[in-house]
Amino acid sequence: MQKSERLNQELIFLSDKKRFNLRDLMDNFQISKRTALRDIASLEELGLALYAEAGRAGGYSLIQEDLLTKIYFNSDEVAAIFFALKAMEQLKETPFNESFQMISQKLLKNLAASRQQQVLASQAAVSFFNTPAVHHNPYxxxxxxxxxxxxxxxxxxxxxxxxxxxxxxxxxxxxxxxxxxxxxxxxxxxxxxxxxxxxxxxxxxxxxxxxxxxxxxxxxxxHDSSDQGFKILLNHRGQEHFLKNRYPNMQLEHEGEITYLTGSYTPRTFEYLIDYLLTFGLNAKIITPEELRRSFKERLAAILDQYN
Structure with a gap:
């Protein structure tokens, strides 16, 4: 582990502590006493406020209980943070007061000009096509x-x-x-x-x-005991569609070269399941149960009736 990474891990390790001793750092990070002493000096330079306590039971006490110190990221970590924020930008509504775009802009302003250009260039090279929120959610x-x-x-x-x-x-x-x-x-x-x-x-x-x-x-x-199980044959495109739009209580089962989508539904989720299966198009075929096959065909017939 590089020193910069170890110092960040040590800051996180100490963030909820009131006091510690050298042995805590030595045991948790597998370092020597000499390295632990050098790390403590480096942590103080990073802004960690502490004082040494002399004596047999001595150690180090942190001046602030709610520790909030600077954490330093390397180039790859900075790029990863901005990519994550960019992927979330289409969520215009969140449980938080600030948008991800605003957070990204605030972080970007704290980077050096050369690093800002690197981040902007890397973001321009990649696009994220996510589904934005369809409805207003005031609560x-x-x-x-x-x-x-x-x-x-x-x-x-x-x-x-x-x-x-x-x-x-x-x-x-x-x-x-x-x-x-x-x-x-x-x-x-x-x-x-x-x-x-x-x-x-x-x-x-x-x-x-x-x-x-x-x-x-x-x-x-x-895991409702009254659930009705289902089994649906999928081709390769159907498998991809499921992996991109998977729901709880559903999984893929492989029998040789054949793949099935299996799961369960309740009376309350029955119509939702039919709507979901319609999105597979020709890439899925309902095997069981008959109730699901029949209702699915009725839905298809209703769709066809719109074009008669």
Whole structure:
């Protein structure tokens, strides 16, 4: 490990500590006492505020409990950060107050002029084609705060009043969604954020679930015993389509040179599954169950009727 990388790792290691001794650095980073002493001197030059304590039980105490010091990145790490930010720029709405484009511009201004040109040239050489958010999502920040504060949200969802305990936000196919347990309907579900109305945070609710109970509800939702399994034959393009647009509770199974898409659905997710399978076009063929085959053919017939 190079010294610059080791110093960064040591800063991270010390970030939540009030005190440490040489042995902590020697054991964690497999370095000699002499190297540890040199590293401490280098850390002080980087801005780490500390003082030495003499005596048998001595060591080093950090002056600041909430340590926030400079971290130095090499050229590849800087490029990787800007590539990640560029890939996220199409997410105009996020749970945060600042856009990724604004963050990228702020970081860029802190680089030397020559490094700025390198970053801009590398970004111009690569394009990212991601699906931007399709709908306005005014409650993303509130939902994020609710998850972090372990609180509830009350809202109107598709004309129905719900009291939700959110546990996860995620972005899929141009839509922000969140996983939550509805205490009124006593059911776990993935909700579209843009379909919430009159959403308010509810801090003090006595019957909310613990984190362990919430995770258990999510597992039960993902592995419902009433699920109906399905099996779908895929060609090579169908496999690629699935890997680019995969959903939970679905996986590829290989039998020799033949590949199947397998998974399960519930009555509540049945129509969503049919919509999803339509996106495969000629690259998928439903094998089982018959219920899914029949409903899929009915949907195809309805599409054809539009052209008669």
């Amino acid at each position: 993303l920040r509130m939902l994020m705060e609710s998850i972090l504060h372990d609180s509830l949200v009350q809202a109107n969802f598709k004309g129905q009043q719900v009291l939700l305990q959110p546990c996860q936000l995620f972005f899929r196919d141009g839509n922000w969604l969140f996983a939550a347990y509805d205490l009124l309907g006593q059911a776990f579900w993935n909700y579209r954020c843009d379909q919430l109305q009159n959403c308010t945070e509810q801090a003090a609710v006595p019957n909310k679930l613990s984190l362990a109970e919430l995770k258990q509800k999510q597992l039960e939702f993902e």
